[in-house]
């Protein structure tokens with residue numbers, strides 16, 4: 001575990017990403033690595049302002065997709081690329097797979113248009129590892145209902161999340177070298193055990 005790596009956490013809302021990101025960061029720090037933990041949309045001052053807009057305002061689908069990539073452009077320039085350049089590891093709660101899954105799968109924006117934005121914003125960078133927390137819609141919904149006020153995306157109907165999840169799984173089969181699917185219906189302890197195995201195999 002020498003060269004800096006970029007690890008992303010993905011999955012539908014309520015899958016458990018936020019629960020596990022700190023655990024993975026701690027596993028890496030225990031190996032003596034310096035870890036930058038961040039999130040999208042957000043991760044920078046401007047990105048957090050854009051997050052407020054995209055999570056709470058109604059807008060045209062293409063505006064939404066472009067704001068996700070605008071936030072990402074800033075995030076790459078201000079946080080991700082400098083950290084990797086210093087040799088730090090980066091763990092991010094969501095990245096470009098989320099745009100393909102939510103705006104592409106969920107909202108049906110053309111995948112080709114998203115590929116154009118991806119090529120523009122990060123033509124040469126992909127995560128080294130993407131942990132896809134996979135869970136049924138019913139389990140995810142029950143977890144969300146038990147815990148928090150729902151934002152614009154979390155209020156979407158079941159078919160939206162079915163399509164979002166399907167696009168995540170499609171991407172996992174398209175890019176098997178970087179994706180690991182984590183069955184998140186299991187207990188937190190069982191999931192942590194799988195995460196520890198994945199990280200130690202890096």
Ligand SMILES: Nc1ncnc2c1ncn2[C@@H]1O[C@H](COP(=O)(O)OP(=O)(O)O)[C@@H](O)[C@H]1O
Pocket residue numbers: 011012013014015016017018019020133143144147184185186187188191
């Ligand atoms: N494996 C699990 N078993 C039971 N509850 C879980 C599990 N993983 C997460 N939760 C709970 O579900 C809720 C949503 O988890 P969270 O990590 O915020 O999801 P996400 O970041 O993917 O939207 C939280 O209240 C969390 O404590």
Ligand SMILES: Cc1cn([C@H]2C[C@H](O)[C@@H](COP(=O)(O)OP(=O)(O)O)O2)c(=O)[nH]c1=O
Pocket residue numbers: 013018039040041055068093094095096098099100102103151153154
């Ligand atoms: C990064 C990204 C997030 N999103 C959505 C998914 C989530 O519903 C929402 C915020 O993500 P997230 O931080 O996972 O939400 P929470 O703080 O509630 O755990 O933004 C997109 O639609 N496209 C994107 O490109």
